[in-house]
Amino acid sequence: MLQSGQVLSRFGQARVLVPMHSHREALLIVSLRGNATIGTGDQDWELPPRSMLWVAGHTPHRVHTTADHHSLILSFPPELVARATGWVDASGFVRDLVERVGKAPDSERRDRLTAVLLDELAEPVPVNARLQRVTELVTQHPATSAAELAREVGLSERTFRRWFRADVGTSFTRWHQQHIVERAIQQLHRGDSVKCVAADLGYTSASAFIAMFKRLTNASPQRYLSSR
Numbered sequence: 001m002l003q004s005g006q007v008l009s010r011f012g013q014a015r016v017l018v019p020m021h022s023h024r025e026a027l028l029i030v031s032l033r034g035n036a037t038i039g040t041g042d043q044d045w046e047l048p049p050r051s052m053l054w055v056a057g058h059t060p061h062r063v064h065t066t067a068d069h070h071s072l073i074l075s076f077p078p079e080l081v082a083r084a085t086g087w088v089d090a091s092g093f094v095r096d097l098v099e100r101v102g103k104a105p106d107s108e109r110r111d112r113l114t115a116v117l118l119d120e121l122a123e124p125v126p127v128n129a130r131l132q133r134v135t136e137l138v139t140q141h142p143a144t145s146a147a148e149l150a151r152e153v154g155l156s157e158r159t160f161r162r163w164f165r166a167d168v169g170t171s172f173t174r175w176h177q178q179h180i181v182e183r184a185i186q187q188l189h190r191g192d193s194v195k196c197v198a199a200d201l202g203y204t205s206a207s208a209f210i211a212m213f214k215r216l217t218n219a220s221p222q223r224y225l226s227s228r
Contacts, residue, residue: 018063025075027055028088028121030098034069035217038062040085046185047071048178048216050170052088052098054121059085066218072102080118094120095169131167138176142183143202146172181216184209185224194221 020041029038031047038045038053039062045053055061057078065071088094097117104110130153137144137152149172150160164172180201187197198209210220217224 017065020060020062022058022060024057024078026057026078026080026083028074028076028098029053029055030072030074030102032070032072034066036063036065036069036071039064045087046178046182048174052095054083054086054088056083056085061085068218072098074098074101074114076114076118083121088121128167130163134164138179142180142200146176177212177216181213184213184221188221188225197221 020039029036029047029052031049031051031053033049035049036047038047038055040055041060047053094117097113097120101110101113101117104113133153134149137149146160147157150157153160155163161172164175168175184197184201187200188194192200194210195206198206201209203209203212213219213221213224
């Protein structure tokens with residue numbers, strides 16, 4: 001049986017495609033580089049770099065990664081953390097703990113660090129009203145600019161960007177583009193053309209949209225869809 005906090009995998013070596021399967025252990029998947037998709041039947045979770053996904057024990061899921069994907073995967077007996085499959089909105093402290101667990105030189109140190117990590121993961125994540133409002137606005141109107149969002153939450157654009165990086169752990173531009181890519185993938189799967197998707201998401205040219213999409217997924221929209 002897998003031990004609490006056992007490191008199942010540290011780095012990806014090549015493009016991976018794992019069909020639907022399940023196992024008793026819960027997994028904490030930390031995306032370090034490249035992109036991965038974890039499909040649970042009801043939902044596909046797109047994992048950009050720096051994102052963290054919790055996969056509850058006994059959850060059927062499939063895995064599809066890009067060739068350059070690197071990740072850290074920790075396994076846990078499911079009874080230790082009663083948490084549903086979903087994103088882990090991690091603080092810098094939790095991210096640091098995950099990295100330390102992955103690099104622990106011996107099992108005793110790993111177990112001590114894992115105990116603290118489990119305690120943090122079991123805590124309910126406080127709702128950040130400002131971030132929740134920003135997420136709602138971007139979900140409804142993907143083309144909303146940072147300046148517009150800053151005004152909506154009562155900040156200057158400069159303060160907004162500084163707050164966003166401190167709270168979310170990445171730049172607003174990167175986070176915003178990831179949301180746009182996720183929305184684009186849904187529309188492309190639906191059969192919308194690249195040109196229509198680009199215009200709908202606020203891009204004045206399809207080439208600018210394709211360049212952004214390729215930068216985040218390492219593939220053009222057409223190649224990304226064909227690989228799926």
